[in-house]
Amino acid sequence: MKRLSYILILFLSISCTTKEADPIKLNSDGCDFCKMKIADGKFGAELITTKGRIYKFDDIHCMINYHKENLTTNIQSFYIHDFNQNNVLIPAENAFYVKGGEISSPMRGNIIAVKTEEEAKKIALKYNANPISWSEIIK
Known part of the structure; x- marks a missing residue:
């Protein structure tokens, strides 16, 4: 019975x-x-802590700044809006990014995220922007 209780507590x-x-x-x-x-x-962007708290942001720039000011907060995951699908969040570490050029985002982060590398290349050409990786953005 004790073992079942521990398993139930762990699951919950x-x-x-x-x-x-x-x-x-x-x-x-x-x-x-x-x-x-x-x-x-x-x-838009969103981060979720390991405790389950969700923080929402109007630009990836705001999310990164928040993260840098709160380094002791344990992050479970980062999400970012897919530029090609209005209000659809995708995992940040799986997205492809382009930055700069003629991109204009709400807080001047000027980064676009999309699901595929092919989409990122098309957007980079359209906006005269450059590819950037998640690791470069988050550092």
């Missing part, structure tokens, strides 16, 4: 802290860094 603690991305409510949710309303479904 894991299920309560593991979370997936929570869709951002555009024009309703506020950015946890700059406090502006999140209005653009192409540039």
Whole structure:
């Protein structure tokens, strides 16, 4: 019986802290860094702590700045809006990024994230931007 109790407690603690991305409510949710309303479904971002707390941002720039100011916060995952699908969050470490050029994001992070490398190459040409990796962004 004791063993079953430990297993149940372990299962409940894991299920309560593991979370997936929570869709951002555009024009309703506020950015946890700059406090502006999140209005653009192409540039938003989200991070989830190991305790299950979700922080939402209107630009990847805000998420990165928040993370740098809160290095003791244990992060479970980062999500970023897919530029090609309005208000769809994708895992940040799996996305492909382009930066600079003629890209103009809400807080001037000027980074676009997409699901595939092919999409990133097309966007880089269109916006005269350069590829950048997640590891370069997060450092």
